[in-house]
Amino acid sequence: MNESYRAKGLIVDGYGDWRRTRWGEVATGAPGPDEILIETKATSVNFPDLLMIEGKYQRRPPLPFTPGRDAAGIVLAVGRDVTGFAVGDRVAAQPGHGAFAQRTLSAACYCTKIPDAMSFEDAAACNTTIATVVAAISVRADLRPGEWILITGAAGGVGSAGVQYARAIGSRVVAVVSSQEKERAVRKLGAEIVIRTDTLSNLKDGLREALARQGLDGVDAAMDVVGGELFDGVLRCIRPEGRVSVVGFASGKIPVVPANYLLLKDIRVIGSSINRLFTDPNPGFRTLLDNGFRMVADGRISPMIEHVYPMAEFAAAFERVAGRKVVGKVLLIP
The missing domain is CATH 3.90.180.10 (Medium-chain alcohol dehydrogenases, catalytic domain)
Known part of the structure; x- marks a missing residue:
């Protein structure tokens, strides 16, 4: 495997208790024709992430898989059919799963460029x-x-x-x-x-x-x-x-x-x-979404970040979210 595509991340070997999730090497792979490979700078822990690990979410990725529905970071590589994104772009992505890793693969349609004035932490907190x-x-x-x-x-x-x-x-x-x-x-x-x-x-x-x-x-x-x-x-x-x-x-x-x-x-x-709004052509939604990110960048919306953990300390982050006492967002940083 190309060394640039090697990454550490979270691994779910079987559906069930999130406490069995482990930290190890994951095979990120090269981006497919319509995909973007991202160097993950920050990602948020959402309650549906825990439901997916437990096998209780609407979608059940094939095992083993890396959880994490969203990420913010820098584009490392783009697939041959991708337009509108280039290496070095700052983006927020919503791959659905796979974001709890140092590298994230996402379909380009689920990616959005983020303003230069927005931190990766804020982008991760407000992405989804x-x-x-x-x-x-x-x-x-x-x-x-x-x-x-x-x-x-x-x-x-x-x-x-x-x-x-x-x-x-x-x-x-x-x-x-x-x-x-x-x-x-x-x-x-x-x-x-x-x-x-x-x-x-x-x-x-x-x-x-x-x-x-x-x-x-x-x-x-x-x-x-x-x-x-x-x-x-x-x-x-x-x-x-x-x-x-x-x-x-x-x-x-x-x-x-x-x-x-x-x-x-x-x-x-x-x-x-x-x-569906991401996958179907919907310029109205994209315009509203870009405006939403600008609201964050200019301070009209302030993401509520309760705690930031190193990604390897994911268990503490999961515990906070599972306890349902979080005010705002919990982030993981690779």
Whole structure:
């Protein structure tokens, strides 16, 4: 193997407990015709990474595999059919898996050039989150200036980016969090109303009742990253003709959608996966995504980075994310 393509990285030999993940040499290989090889400078640990290691995610890579859904770094090589990227470019990539290594291979369609003013740490912290919130809030929910949006899991990586992005485009935010510490964090990000689930007697009616106490009769849109029991409560907060973007199920439970609510209030519930937006020609999404990265570079959005670990100390990073007490993002540096 060409020495430039040798790398150390994380290896999953079998689906199950993430504690069995090991650090060793991985075969990065040369980029295929439509791929880019990246020298990884920073990458973020996302809860879905742990689900993938456990075999509980929607996609199950063939074993053995290297986890890690996103990376930021410098282009080392490009495939023969790749256009728009060159060796030396600073990029953010979302290969889906393979990023927890010193070298990352990614299809070019999942890569985005990042502004020179943006650090690799910030790029890694906001890579997946910016794409996710742009897709969920602007593309799927079509949120407009002045409208209210409710965001669940608002202190997490995606949620905190969603709060800031919604504020940056002129919308108003109701943030749903689970602790006082997280309430303080999202208020600093610009959330006007904060609802703490740890203070509610029940999730089904508690969100709507909490909004009413704040003088708000509902919201125009929602971005739900939690799912589970909370989802029913989210639907009850949506105004007629409102929109709900479903981003994920951090609770570990996939909710059942009560279709009568959709019918009675003309509500749209929209799945929001970023994969198709990257692979299908969608210049509107690309324009919004580039604008999102510029918002980070110029300070309108500040990625919340809780902790940075050397990649070889991945177990400590995984432990923090698995404990579900992270405020913001946890990064790994090769």
